Amino acid sequence: MTYKNKNNSRSEKTFRPSTSKSGGSYRFRGGNTGRSKAAVKKFNPSLFIKKVEEQAPSVAYTPKHTFADFLIADSIKGNIATKGYVTPTPIQDQVIPLILEGKDVIATANTGTGKTAAFLIPLIHNVITKKISKVLIITPTRELAAQIQTELNTFKQKLNLNSVLCIGGVSIVPQIQLLKRNHEFVIGTPGRLKDLEQQQAINFQQYNAIVLDEVDTMLDMGFIRDIKYIISQLPKNRHSLFFSATISPEIRQVMNGFLQNPVMVSVKTRQSAENVNQDIIKIEQSPKIEILHDLLIKPEVNKVIIFVRTKRNTETLAKSLKERGFEVAAIHGDKAQSQRKKALLLFRENAVKILLATDVVARGIDIDDVSHVINYDLPQTYEDYIHRIGRTGRANKIGQALTFIE
Numbered sequence: 001m002t003y004k005n006k007n008n009s010r011s012e013k014t015f016r017p018s019t020s021k022s023g024g025s026y027r028f029r030g031g032n033t034g035r036s037k038a039a040v041k042k043f044n045p046s047l048f049i050k051k052v053e054e055q056a057p058s059v060a061y062t063p064k065h066t067f068a069d070f071l072i073a074d075s076i077k078g079n080i081a082t083k084g085y086v087t088p089t090p091i092q093d094q095v096i097p098l099i100l101e102g103k104d105v106i107a108t109a110n111t112g113t114g115k116t117a118a119f120l121i122p123l124i125h126n127v128i129t130k131k132i133s134k135v136l137i138i139t140p141t142r143e144l145a146a147q148i149q150t151e152l153n154t155f156k157q158k159l160n161l162n163s164v165l166c167i168g169g170v171s172i173v174p175q176i177q178l179l180k181r182n183h184e185f186v187i188g189t190p191g192r193l194k195d196l197e198q199q200q201a202i203n204f205q206q207y208n209a210i211v212l213d214e215v216d217t218m219l220d221m222g223f224i225r226d227i228k229y230i231i232s233q234l235p236k237n238r239h240s241l242f243f244s245a246t247i248s249p250e251i252r253q254v255m256n257g258f259l260q261n262p263v264m265v266s267v268k269t270r271q272s273a274e275n276v277n278q279d280i281i282k283i284e285q286s287p288k289i290e291i292l293h294d295l296l297i298k299p300e301v302n303k304v305i306i307f308v309r310t311k312r313n314t315e316t317l318a319k320s321l322k323e324r325g326f327e328v329a330a331i332h333g334d335k336a337q338s339q340r341k342k343a344l345l346l347f348r349e350n351a352v353k354i355l356l357a358t359d360v361v362a363r364g365i366d367i368d369d370v371s372h373v374i375n376y377d378l379p380q381t382y383e384d385y386i387h388r389i390g391r392t393g394r395a396n397k398i399g400q401a402l403t404f405i406e
Helices: 074-083 090-100 115-128 142-155 172-180 190-198 215-220 224-233 249-256 288-296 311-323 337-348 382-389
Strands: 026-028 105-108 135-138 163-166 185-188 209-212 239-244 263-266 276-283 304-307 328-331 354-357 372-375 399-405
Touching: 074 115, 074 142, 090 105, 090 115, 090 263, 115 135, 115 142, 115 209, 115 239, 135 190, 142 163, 142 185, 142 337, 163 172, 163 190, 172 190, 185 190, 190 224, 215 224, 215 239, 215 249, 215 382, 224 249, 276 288, 288 311, 288 372, 288 399, 311 328, 311 354, 328 337, 337 354, 372 382, 382 399
Parallel strands: 026 276, 105 239, 105 263, 135 185, 135 209, 163 185, 209 239, 276 399, 304 354, 304 372, 328 354, 372 399
Antiparallel strands: none
């Protein structure tokens, strides 16, 4: 993935650590850009500089179960084996038995800990054994909802169970039609689910098992009113599951109106940001695109998400990189859902190694082996920054986050 100029030689500039007091930041020097700087929110650059500290290895978790031990149907165990699962993750080991017993659960766990399987596997068993009839899974983003649907399809093979994906960005009409048919699972985003309910396409009273997934992200994205509304429409007699990476006072308020005598499960893992080397690149004279180019041809940058502030700039940057010979995929709010799904699939399966994105994919998406996150444009808030860099440094691997500072 190298770009060659007209003379057929690799274009590469000097890339060296700064000796400034601001930390181990990078400086690039080159010609005058001639472009004006857009007004952006000011951040203290030191917020973006952090080295992963050497830590003593944590004591390895010893699971109490294997998947074969769980009191679930053999047909589900067969699907689990097909997926290659043998030993449950800590969240799966602790949560699956509780859900099988019908207990309400509050689970605090990061994305990437296996929590989707932790609730899907026992819920499928509870459906086929008639403990529950219909499951409603609410999640913050279209991509995460589609990701859960994909995993559900794996675990429910040959079980004659139906599910409906209810998300925005696609026509609501097919979703209305599917909801009229027999189904056991609905997976959706708060806004689309509320729209469907207002069109009388879905009756929340019919769903006696409810999962709120990534609650902290839903609140960050402004879904608090929609969530409270949906909860108010649920049946009082229900099985309620609550997953969140953090528990803030606002989240506790939602919990108190949602759960009955819940069991708390906390899987303590290092926060994603703690697994990420964070550094800055000071833009002095070279054009940003040249600096980005020189980063992308480095051998250690093997799978990267580049965050751009606006949809228009994402498209512009994608075009520029393609002209330079890079294969890229782009995702933002103006993309059709099918385009967003295709871009993520290409990136997930390593058909392309560079994904350009606005903050739409910064929350909740679990993509393996992202080596680098590059903040081509500054995020709007520090919280957005944390969500962005959380796409790398997963599964106890060390990730790299670089932020361009002008």
